[in-house]
Amino acid sequence: MISGLITLERSGEAGLVVQLTGQLRRLIASGRIGKDRVLPSSRRLASDLGVSRNTVSFAFEQLAAEGYLAMSHGRRPVVMVDGGERTEGAGTAVSRVQPGKPRLSPWASKLRETDWPMSYLASLRPLRPGHADAREFPNEIWARCLRRSAVQSARREIGAVNRPRLREALAQYLATSRGVRAAAAQVMILPSAQAALTLIAATLITPGDEVWVEDPGYPGATAAFRASGARVVGMGLDEQGMQRVAGTVAPRLIFMTPSHQHPTGRLMSLVRRTEFLAASRPGKTWIIEDDYDGEFHYDSRPVPSLQGLDAHGRVFYVGTFSKVMTSDIRLGYLVAPPALCDTLEIAQRHMGLIAASHIQEALAEFIIDGHFLAHLRRMRRLYHARRDHLVGEMERRLGGVLEVETPSGGIQLVARLKRGGADRAAVKRLVEAGVETRALSTLSLGRPRDHGLLLGFAAWRESEISTAVRTMASCF
Ligand SMILES: Cc1ncc(COP(=O)(O)O)c(C=O)c1O
Known part of the structure; x- marks a missing residue:
């Protein structure tokens, strides 16, 4: 008897209708009341349970609305669900079926295959590569910039995902220090350099496209390109940096770290830079110049960026504040080729790769007031x-x-x-x-x-x- 499976608490916090509905739902979903079973009439169940007929009718109607019961006038309700197969419904039904591995998109599956950062330990130990000294960062000055920016936020114009003051400050800094030639409108502010690589990959790569990377190289870039379906080809290195195999046609995309090759730290020669530019047909081959730590040069004057040598708008210039400030600041940037600025900004908005406005404004102030250069x-x-x-x-x-x-x-x-x-x-x-x-x-x-x-x-x-x-x- 179904009434024997139900226990209602009259003094319980949940009302009788809620209790009855929940218990019937669980009994059906778990299979204890099977599919096609005909339930007692509302009058009969009400009398068995000692509740009003309305209480049972409301519960039946709710379960019919959720698809557990079929009801028609003058007939007793019939169970419509094979217990254990139904998992939705007010979040209370429990499946007996063990979930298998979720089916992932090709993008996510490829990312899982190249999940490089997981090999790192949670806490930072000497001599982990790729980190700046957060203990040396001028936190008091930065906190003042953040505070001023937060206080002024109500007065700021909203809307621009790439804050104009920071775009301008960065374009100027990159022009004087790295020889980057770009209008402020080409500068995009992102949560990291990795975000820039993901954005470029999503915008340019069609599955099967060839992408050249340095070998050994930066796994974050390889992961982003592979996830987008690219055929990633590793290019060896010599003393002048990344090598090109003579006679090969340049691919869709070339990724390089010419200022300090990751990981060897080698500087790409001017001859090699010019060769890569000459091999890249405008509009067909794009180059990503990842200048992740180009600010730090010790033995000679820095070599100007590859982007500055390019007269045809083929080079994406990528940078990050992770190395020059601290790794948890989570800010990077991309100087986009003029022909792709609009598309990249649409993609940026859709992917939500937007840095918080007040942090962008604080950074603009940090740069304009000279703190950034002093720290550097x-x-x-x-x-x-x-x-x-x-x-x-x-x-x-x-x-x-x-x-x-x-x-x-x-x-x-x-x-x-x-x-x-x-x-x-x-x-x-x-x-x-x-x-x-x-x-x-x-x-x-x-x-x-x-x-x-x-x-x-x-x-x-x-x-x-x-x-x-x-x-x-x-x-x-
Ligand atoms: C070569 C290279 N590019 C990009 C990045 C990523 O920088 P971000 O932390 O801004 O994503 C790193 C980080 O280690 C790097 O080594």
């Missing part, structure tokens, strides 16, 4: 000394096993295993000892071209670097 100059001196310290310590204590490639700039360096062999095993040993590095072989596309370690020097004080290198020496 100070960090350049500090990181230069740290680079030299790490190189010196490694040569002294690990010269027999590791060959350090001293980069002319940037915030990380590569050390190759002199005796060859497995860099992943070395990284594992080092992590266990408290030193975090990255295996060079994990940055290759196919069969690793090189074995070695990628180490960061910017985020660590000299004493911390010395301790870490001593630990490393005990692991080899």
Whole structure:
């Protein structure tokens, strides 16, 4: 008897109709009251349960509206649902079927295959590459800029996703410091450089398009292009940077880090830059210049950007504030080729890759008032000394096993295993000892071209670097 399966609490918080509806729904959804079962009439069930007929009628009507029951005039209600198959309905029905693996889009499946950052540990340890020293950031000054920007927010014009003052300030800074030639309207403000790569990939790549990347290179770029369906081809490196295979036709997109190749730190020669530009037919081949840490150069004057050499609007210039400020500031930018600005801004809005206005305004002030350049100059001196310290310590204590490639700039360096062999095993040993590095072989596309370690020097004080290198020496 169905009434035997139902217990109603008269003093309960939920009313009788809610209780009865919920219990009947669960009984049907779990299969205890099966499909095609004819329920008692409302009069009969009301009498069995000792409630009013209206209470039962309301419950039946609700379940009929949700599709659990079929009702027709003068007939008893019939159960319409095969218990265990129905999972929706006011969120209370429970499925007996174990959910299988969710079917993902090709985009998400490809991203899962190249999920590179997950290999990092949650807490930052010496000598993790790619990090600036957050302890050196002028937080008090930044807080003042943020406060002023927040206070003024009510008076600001809303609407522009890329704030004009920041666009202008960045265009000027990039022109003088990096030789980037762009109108403020070409500058897009994004939550990260990675967002810029995803945006470009979504805008330009048709599945099957060929994309050239450096090998070893930056896995975040490879992941973004592969997820969009690109056929990613790795190009080897020589002393002048990324190589081009003679006689090959340039692809849809070329990704490069010419200021400091990621990971080796090599500078792409002017000859090589010109060759890549010459091979890229306007409107057919686009180049992404990722200048992720181009602000840091130690041994010579910085080489102007590739974007500034391009007279045909083929180059996307990508930058980030993660390295020059702190990694959690979550701001990057893209200087777009003029022909693609409108399309990219539409895509930017649709993907929601928009940085908070008050943070954009605060950053504009930070730059215009000179704090950005002052911080940069100070960090350049500090990181230069740290680079030299790490190189010196490694040569002294690990010269027999590791060959350090001293980069002319940037915030990380590569050390190759002199005796060859497995860099992943070395990284594992080092992590266990408290030193975090990255295996060079994990940055290759196919069969690793090189074995070695990628180490960061910017985020660590000299004493911390010395301790870490001593630990490393005990692991080899
Ligand atoms: C070569 C390169 N490009 C881009 C980025 C991403 O910068 P963001 O943190 O702004 O996404 C990184 C970060 O490590 C990088 O190494």
